[in-house]
Each structure stands twice: as C-alpha cells, then as structure tokens.
Amino acid sequence: MDYTKRPGKKIEKIREVKNEEKPTITIITPFYNGGKTLMETANAVFNQTYPFFEWVIVDDGSKDKESLKKLAELETMDKRIHVYHKKNEGPSLARDYAIEKSNRDTKYIFNLDCDDIPDKKMLEVLYWTLETHPEASFAYTAMINFGDKEFIWEKYLTIEQEKFENLICTSSMIKKDDLLEVGCYGIKEKSMYEDWNLWLKLIAKGKKPIRVNAPLFWYRFSNSGEFSRANKNKENAMRYVNDTADTIDEEVEVIQFPREGNKYAKVKKYNMTLPMYKDNKKKKILFLFPWMTVGGADLFNLELIKRLNKEKYEVIVLTTTPEENPLCQQFEEYAEVYDMATFLDRQDYIQFADYIIESRNINMVVVSNTPYGYYMVPYLKGKYPKIPFIDYIHSIDLNDPREAFGRCTMDVDKYLTKTYCCNNFTKNQLIKNYNKTNVETLYIGTDAKKFDPKNYDKEQLKEKYEVPQNKKIITFIARLADEKRPLMFIEIAKKLLESDKNLYFLIAGDGALKTKVQSKVDNNFKLLGMVKKTEEVYAISDITINCSSLEGLALTSYESLAMKVPNISSDVGGQAELIDDSVGGIVHYNENANKEVFNEEINDYVQNVKRVLENLDKIKGNCRKKIEKDFTLDLMAKKFEKIVNDSIAKEKDAKVTNNDYIEYELAIECLHKVYYYHCKKYIENKYDIIYANDQERKNVKWSKRKKKINRFLINHYARNEAMVIVDWLRSIKRLLKEIILSIKFLIKSIPATFKLIYKIIFK
Numbered sequence: 001m002d003y004t005k006r007p008g009k010k011i012e013k014i015r016e017v018k019n020e021e022k023p024t025i026t027i028i029t030p031f032y033n034g035g036k037t038l039m040e041t042a043n044a045v046f047n048q049t050y051p052f053f054e055w056v057i058v059d060d061g062s063k064d065k066e067s068l069k070k071l072a073e074l075e076t077m078d079k080r081i082h083v084y085h086k087k088n089e090g091p092s093l094a095r096d097y098a099i100e101k102s103n104r105d106t107k108y109i110f111n112l113d114c115d116d117i118p119d120k121k122m123l124e125v126l127y128w129t130l131e132t133h134p135e136a137s138f139a140y141t142a143m144i145n146f147g148d149k150e151f152i153w154e155k156y157l158t159i160e161q162e163k164f165e166n167l168i169c170t171s172s173m174i175k176k177d178d179l180l181e182v183g184c185y186g187i188k189e190k191s192m193y194e195d196w197n198l199w200l201k202l203i204a205k206g207k208k209p210i211r212v213n214a215p216l217f218w219y220r221f222s223n224s225g226e227f228s229r230a231n232k233n234k235e236n237a238m239r240y241v242n243d244t245a246d247t248i249d250e251e252v253e254v255i256q257f258p259r260e261g262n263k264y265a266k267v268k269k270y271n272m273t274l275p276m277y278k279d280n281k282k283k284k285i286l287f288l289f290p291w292m293t294v295g296g297a298d299l300f301n302l303e304l305i306k307r308l309n310k311e312k313y314e315v316i317v318l319t320t321t322p323e324e325n326p327l328c329q330q331f332e333e334y335a336e337v338y339d340m341a342t343f344l345d346r347q348d349y350i351q352f353a354d355y356i357i358e359s360r361n362i363n364m365v366v367v368s369n370t371p372y373g374y375y376m377v378p379y380l381k382g383k384y385p386k387i388p389f390i391d392y393i394h395s396i397d398l399n400d401p402r403e404a405f406g407r408c409t410m411d412v413d414k415y416l417t418k419t420y421c422c423n424n425f426t427k428n429q430l431i432k433n434y435n436k437t438n439v440e441t442l443y444i445g446t447d448a449k450k451f452d453p454k455n456y457d458k459e460q461l462k463e464k465y466e467v468p469q470n471k472k473i474i475t476f477i478a479r480l481a482d483e484k485r486p487l488m489f490i491e492i493a494k495k496l497l498e499s500d501k502n503l504y505f506l507i508a509g510d511g512a513l514k515t516k517v518q519s520k521v522d523n524n525f526k527l528l529g530m531v532k533k534t535e536e537v538y539a540i541s542d543i544t545i546n547c548s549s550l551e552g553l554a555l556t557s558y559e560s561l562a563m564k565v566p567n568i569s570s571d572v573g574g575q576a577e578l579i580d581d582s583v584g585g586i587v588h589y590n591e592n593a594n595k596e597v598f599n600e601e602i603n604d605y606v607q608n609v610k611r612v613l614e615n616l617d618k619i620k621g622n623c624r625k626k627i628e629k630d631f632t633l634d635l636m637a638k639k640f641e642k643i644v645n646d647s648i649a650k651e652k653d654a655k656v657t658n659n660d661y662i663e664y665e666l667a668i669e670c671l672h673k674v675y676y677y678h679c680k681k682y683i684e685n686k687y688d689i690i691y692a693n694d695q696e697r698k699n700v701k702w703s704k705r706k707k708k709i710n711r712f713l714i715n716h717y718a719r720n721e722a723m724v725i726v727d728w729l730r731s732i733k734r735l736l737k738e739i740i741l742s743i744k745f746l747i748k749s750i751p752a753t754f755k756l757i758y759k760i761i762f763k
Contacts, residue, residue, distance in 0.1 A: 299327075421440075
C-alpha cells in the first residue's frame with residue numbers, strides 16, 4: 001500500500017449526471033473544530049462515483065473561528081450539503097441529531113467523521129452490496145490507517161470475537177430503519193465506543209453485517225483523537241459495550257467476501273436508484289480481467305492501459321476472481337477499478353457489468369483470461385449490439401481444454417467482433433483446436449525506455465547484489481513453479497560449470513519450489529527472491545534462460561532483449577517468434593520426456609549458452625534492435641487504439657438480439673468448484689483460518705474430536721491399549737466388508753450360472 005496516494009487531495013472531474021433523483025444515502029458527520037482536515041474529507045465526498053446522497057454536517061459547538069469559517073464555505077459549495085449547529089454534547093448525540101435531520105426518504109445512513117477519507121467508490125460499492133443482499137442490515141469495508149500510524153485493518157469477522165474486540169469499521173453504511181429500531185447511537189457520554197456499541201445493538205436484534213473485502217476507507221489515526229480518548233476512558237466505555245454484548249444470545253450470519261455462493265444461483269434483478277452519466281465524448285473501454293497480480297498478463301494489461309491517450313480514451317476495469325491484487329493502486333492511476341469479488345456474489349457480476357456499460361456509456365468491451373467475463377458476453381452483446389466485444393488470449397493450456405480460454409472464446413465466438421492473441425502459435429492453436437476464424441495476433445512488447453541498458457551501471461549493480469565482477473552472469477527470472485522448471489535451470493548450470501568455472505548463476509523469483517531450489521544450489525548460485533526492479537537484474541546479466549514448459553510469449557524475453565541480454569528459451573508458445581539464433585537460442589521442449597531425452601534437452605541449452613558466449617558482443621547488439629523495430633509497448637498501444645476505432649465503426653449498424661442469462665448461469669454452476677478453491681486459498685492465506693464447505697466443516701469437526709480423544713488417552717497413558725482395540729475393530733470392519741461383498745457376488749452368480757447354461761445349451 002502506497003499511503004501517499006490517499007484520495008481527497010483535490011476535487012476530481014466527475015461525470016455529469018443525466019438523471020435527477022432524491023438522495024438514497026445520507027452521509028452524517030459530527031464536526032468539532034475540524035477545519036484543518038475538513039476540505040480533504042469534502043474533496044473525497046465530492047469525488048464519489050455514486051451521486052445520490054445528501055451530506056448532513058452537525059457542528060457540535062465548535063469554538064475555533066477558522067473551522068467555522070471553512071464549514072460555512074463548504075455549505076455553499078454543493079446543494080447536497082446541509083449544516084446544523086448545536087451545543088457541544090459529543091459525537092454520539094451529534095450523529096443522532098444528523099440522523100434526525102436526514103431526508104425522510106433516504107434508505108441508508110453513512111457515518112463519516114470530518115477527518116476521515118472515503119475512496120471515491122466507497123458509497124457505490126456499499127450501496128451495491130446492500131441492495132444485492134437485502135437480508136443484511138449494514139456494510140463496511142477494510143480500513144487503511146494513516147497519520148500517526150500507517151497500517152491496514154482487515155480482519156475476518158465473527159460475532160463472538162466482535163463482543164471482545166471491535167472488528168467493524170467506524171464508517172459503515174446502515175439501513176436507516178434498522179438504526180431507528182435500535183435507538184441509533186444513543187450514548188450521551190463523551191469518549192465512548194459508541195460505534196462498537198451500535199454494531200452490537202444491531203447484531204443483538206438479529207441484523208446481519210456485510211464485510212466488504214476492499215480497503216476503501218482511509219482512517220486518520222491520531223494519538224489525540226476521539227478513539228484515543230475512548231481508550232483512556234476504557235473502563236467506563238466498556239461498560240456499555242459489555243452490557244450490550246450480553247444481550248446477544250443467537251449467532252447472526254455474517255456475509256463476508258470473497259465467498260463462493262450458491263452453486264445453482266440464478267441472476268436476479270434489483271430495483272435500485274442508479275446514476276446515468278452524460279457522454280463526455282471520450283471513447284470508454286471496459287476491461288474484464290480475473291485479477292491484478294504481478295504476472296506477465298497483468299503487467300501487459302497495466303502497460304496497455306497506461307499508454308492509451310487519456311485525452312481520447314477512458315478506462316473502467318472489472319475483476320472477477322479473489323486475489324490480493326497488489327497492482328490495484330497502479331491500475332487506479334489510469335482507470336476506474338472495481339474488484340467485484342470483494343463486494344458481490346458471482347450471480348450479481350453480470351448485473352454490475354450491465355450497470356457500468358449503461359451508466360458510463362461504454363463504447364467497447366475487452367475480455368481477457370476470465371471465464372466469468374466470457375460468459376457475460378452473450379447477454380451483454382444482445383442488450384448492447386452496437387458495442388464491440390473483443391477478447392485477448394495470452395496462452396492456451398491444451399491439457400485443460402474444458403477450462404482453457406480457448407474453450408471460452410469458442411463458446412461465445414459468434415458474439416465477439418474479433419479475438420486477439422499475443423503470438424502466432426496461440427493464433428494457430430485457436431484456428432486448429434477451437435475452430436476460430438476471426439483471430440489476429442497483437443504482440444505484447446515491452447517498455448523500451450525503462451528497459452534500456454544505458455540507464456544502469458553494471459559494476460555498481462553487481463556490488464549492490466553482491467555478484468562477482470569477473471564472471472559471466474546467467475540468470476533465471478520466473479516464478480519458482482513446476483511449469484517454469486527452475487530445477488532444470490540448476491541442472492543446466494551445473495553442466496556448464498563442468499567446462500567453465502568463470503560462470504555465476506542468479507535465480508530471481510519466488511514460489512512453491514523455493515525450498516527445493518535452495519537445497520540444490522551451491523556457492524556458484526545466488527537466490528534473489530522476488531525482485532521488484534527486474535531491470536537491475538537484467539543489467540548485471542550476460543544471458544537469461546527460460547526453460548518453461550508453458551508460455552504464451554514471455555514478458556521476460558522481451559525485457560531481456562530490450563536490455564541487450566540474449567535469451568535462450570524453450571520453444572513453447574510463441575517463443576520462437578521472438579527468439580532465434582541472432583538474439584539467443586531456441587531449444588525444443590520435450591513433453592513427458594524420459595531421462596535420456598531430458599538430458600539431451602539440457603545439453604541443447606548448454607550448447608546454446610556456449611555458442612552465445614563465444615559471439616556475445618555481436619548477439620547483444622542484435623537484441624535491442626529487434627525490440628525497437630517491432631516489439632515496444634508504444635507500438636502496441638498505437639495498434640490497440642486503431643483496433644478500438646475500427647471495431648466501434650464495424651458494429652455501428654448491429655441489431656439487438658434476444659438473449660438471456662443461460663450461458664452465465666451455467667458458468668456459475670460449472671465454475672463453482674474453481675471459485676471455491678480461489679476463495680479458500682485467499683482466505684486461508686490471508687487470515688490464517690480454515691475456510692470450508694459443508695462436508696469439509698464436518699471433517700474439521702471430526703478431526704478436532706479425534707485430537708481431543710487422542711489428548712485424553714495420552715494424559716491417561718492408555719493410547720497403546722486404545723490402538724489395539726481400534727486395530728481389532730478395523731479388522732472386523734474389513735472382514736464384514738469382505739463377507740458382504742462375497743454374499744453380493746454369490747447372489748449375482750446364481751442367475752449368471754443359469755444364463756450361461758441357457759446360452760451354451762439352447763443357443
């Protein structure tokens with residue numbers, strides 16, 4: 001998290017709304033001498049992508065003249081702002097007063113203190129998650145703390161834990177009717193945990209919370225703020241909390257994301273108050289991606305969006321699959337980004353995509369690497385026939401044809417204006433294996449300005465990475481995963497060392513094979529782990545090796561050549577379209593190779609390395625020339641802009657077709673197991689808890705019982721005797737199974753005998 005990129009520093013230019021609606025949400029803010037931070041909060045409110053709100057600010061008896069002056073100025077800036085003044089009684093009663101003054105038709109109350117900052121999407125995301133989960137009462141997001149301390153507050157919510165520790169963000173959106181039912185905040189004393197007490201009051205009434213798994217709220221952490229004062233008054237403040245917690249006698253369901261949802265869920269329609277924006281004349285492109293991680297495809301997506309002309313194009317990104325998304329902030333610099341897995345169930349993705357297309361006046365949709373995105377296309381294309389839908393495919397794993405993106409693009413082919421892929425090898429796969437005809441290659445390329453050896457001092461970087469100055473450096477840059485074959489790289493390196501001791505080997509990357517890799521290397525190797533500045537690693541390298549078993553066209557190969565570093569690669573995917581003897585070497589990948597063939601493959605790498613080293617200066621000179629001629633990101637962006645313009649022109653006369661949600665609902669069912677896996681992996685890794693379906697929860701309970709029984713027997717020194725009895729019972733069980741099986745076969749053998757006799761004698 002880059003804390004310098006907090007929202008609210010300025011008012012952003014927000015689209016002009018076409019439809020006028022009554023406020024759906026009332027933002028309530030208690031104000032006391034808060035002039036220093038007020039405008040930053042106000043900027044963030046004005047920047048909200050959901051415009052149908054009013055902002056009720058209650059001045060709780062402020063004494064600071066400058067603060068009151070700023071508050072008066074703010075009131076004149078927007079007709080949605082209403083300021084009230086009252087005597088000082090503390091934030092709890094100020095909030096209750098704001099609720100009392102809210103528009104009687106507003107459905108939700110959103111609490112916002114005058115020094116905190118909501119992300120521009122916060123109201124829209126909370127509104128959508130509450131509207132699509134009408135059984136819930138209030139919703140909140142993860143919290144980014146800034147100011148005196150910087151950290152992210154995001155904890156998995158359980159009602160039992162909430163009784164002892166407040167896990168819920170202070171700025172939540174709550175159904176107003178539910179707030180009124182529990183008497184709102186209702187605490188007259190100051191410096192109390194009034195928000196924590198409110199959550200417990202709602203839960204005690206059976207009101208369900210939603211935890212949105214996105215850090216959309218920026219909380220200004222202050223050692224002298226209201227929360228710190230409540231901590232100093234903890235004994236008294238906890239009196240209310242404990243009394244309310246004691247009234248909770250039932251476990252209330254918590255809705256928290258990501259979650260796999262119902263396997264057989266159907267798409268629902270909701271009666272929501274949604275904005276429609278005026279067209280700003282820019283071409284709007286909607287991208288549907290699975291996530292925003294640090295893989296080659298994700299970096300390509302980012303670099304493409306970054307290079308689009310901002311005067312002509314506007315970008316919205318929707319993601320569909322649970323992930324950490326470390327690149328999210330970088331995408332948000334160039335696009336409006338919604339991670340749907342953090343606030344929606346899968347069946348509602350298509351409705352949100354529909355809303356984005358209609359409200360933002362989308363001109364083109366691009367789908368890449370997300371099955372959910374693909375299976376939205378039939379319905380969305382039917383509703384918006386003049387909008388071109390294209391897809392971009394990075395690679396196809398033919399060992400997994402049912403879930404590969406080749407299968408996805410084939411299923412929705414008639415709705416796509418065109419399919420693009422990153423190399424001719426993948427293009428030919430699509431034609432041959434998936435009957436695609438309208439397919440074209442658009443090479444990825446690399447950032448030739450960033451990856452330029454002129455920008456780096458090789459000797460200094462060798463010192464930084466503690467690499468020998470007098471040796472040739474051969475490097476492996478990839479995830480330490482089976483498909484990338486880092487263990488093979490080590491075999492190649494050791495074979496090279498047999499004839500040349502003047503070599504040193506770098507391994508840059510992290511992954512599941514890290515421990516195995518560490519156990520195989522010696523003093524001739526250095527493991528760098530995950531490196532952010534890969535350009536520095538290329539700068540100290542003389543050759544890179546890519547012995548992967550699966551690629552589209554590797555980003556690392558582009559980068560290596562741009563840095564004048566020859567690349568020796570396996571011939572998988574489209575690698576041979578970029579790599580040849582003039583810039584490195586190509587080695588044939590042998591699938592399911594026996595030991596002899598595998599060793600021959602290693603020898604091929606060794607021979608290619610030796611050849612390149614003998615002609616290193618000449619080959620280095622060829623590398624960058626090849627990139628500058630055909631494979632830069634700037635060239636790619638220009639080609640993509642032409643694709644956008646041509647595709648929009650092509651579809652201008654298309655007609656509406658009648659389509660429903662069938663394909664998307666089938667995808668929800670078929671992909672349930674895969675989505676469950678992603679939810680489980682994400683939640684268990686992030687929160688260190690067990691995430692399980694019904695059967696797994698039963699298994700976990702039984703496992704816990706076994707552990708308790710085992711501890712009991714050990715404590716009584718009776719485990720050995722118990723195991724003898726258990727083994728005897730198991731043998732009896734096996735014997736009974738054999739007897740039952742024998743009886744079954746005996747019963748089946750009687751009619752079989754008569755049939756056999758009949759066939760032999762009478763036929």
